Amino acid sequence: MKIFISLILIVVLIFTLAIGVDESAMKLHNEAFDRALISFGLAKGLNAIISLIQGTELSITPVGLGLNFTIGEVLDPFNDMVERFSWIMLMATVSLGIQKILLVLSSKLFLQVAITISVGVSLLFMWKKELYNKAYFILPFKILLLLLLLRFGAISSVYVSEALYHSVLHVEYVESNRVISNTKDKLDEIQEKNSQLINYKEESAWYNLDIANGYSSIKNSLDISNQLDSIKSSIEDAWRNIITLITIFIIQTVVIPLLFLWLFVVSVKWVFRVDLKERIPKLT
Numbered sequence: 001m002k003i004f005i006s007l008i009l010i011v012v013l014i015f016t017l018a019i020g021v022d023e024s025a026m027k028l029h030n031e032a033f034d035r036a037l038i039s040f041g042l043a044k045g046l047n048a049i050i051s052l053i054q055g056t057e058l059s060i061t062p063v064g065l066g067l068n069f070t071i072g073e074v075l076d077p078f079n080d081m082v083e084r085f086s087w088i089m090l091m092a093t094v095s096l097g098i099q100k101i102l103l104v105l106s107s108k109l110f111l112q113v114a115i116t117i118s119v120g121v122s123l124l125f126m127w128k129k130e131l132y133n134k135a136y137f138i139l140p141f142k143i144l145l146l147l148l149l150l151r152f153g154a155i156s157s158v159y160v161s162e163a164l165y166h167s168v169l170h171v172e173y174v175e176s177n178r179v180i181s182n183t184k185d186k187l188d189e190i191q192e193k194n195s196q197l198i199n200y201k202e203e204s205a206w207y208n209l210d211i212a213n214g215y216s217s218i219k220n221s222l223d224i225s226n227q228l229d230s231i232k233s234s235i236e237d238a239w240r241n242i243i244t245l246i247t248i249f250i251i252q253t254v255v256i257p258l259l260f261l262w263l264f265v266v267s268v269k270w271v272f273r274v275d276l277k278e279r280i281p282k283l284t
Helices: 002-018 019-053 072-106 111-126 135-206 211-272
Strands: 055-060 067-070
Touching: 002 111, 002 135, 019 072, 019 135, 019 211, 072 135, 072 211, 111 135, 135 211
Parallel strands: none
Antiparallel strands: 055 067
């Protein structure tokens, strides 16, 4: 039994000192952080273009024919959703930033040195029968367990989160970003049309444009109306996909970290409350 436990402690120590574990976890975390930044930037871009469109009211009256419409009113409910999405993505990005700090702390030399010392002391107390028979044998072992929780808590959270993302959430993330990006492109087109009509209206106030130009302007305005009808379905799709992205990042940046925090607290309580001496078999 002594040899078996000693081998486990040595393997744990080697794994603790392995640089590749920290580098791999940091790489996975950076990928998650980049995904959050992309979605956050997409949300801010949507919010910006909607803000430009909102309140835009065009009144074109060449050759005696009038046309009035306000595009921004149609986008009001969607803009509220986009603003909430933007805030959630900001919080998700901040949460990932905090996780990165925990990852950096878990890879610090002082923690690795502390674990090395704890393993050494535990092995010493294990192989010294007179020390093992004393009550304070359990103390270095409990400290070692606590240090291991600190060392691998954040790393485990990253691995579990990324495993869940790549196995379940990846397809939904890519598709949702694509749909939202397409919606933004269509809104950009509408804003460009708006700018053209506004420029025509300003020019017509100073110049007596001919009927052909007036007819072309009306045609463009009708094209915008048609675009507005077509974009309604895109907005509905974007609405659903925004909810999908919110769900993905809440799971990755809120639910899983809180789950691991709860497991960490429960584990710490267990380490310091349970009588390990009674649970560990007699070492012979």
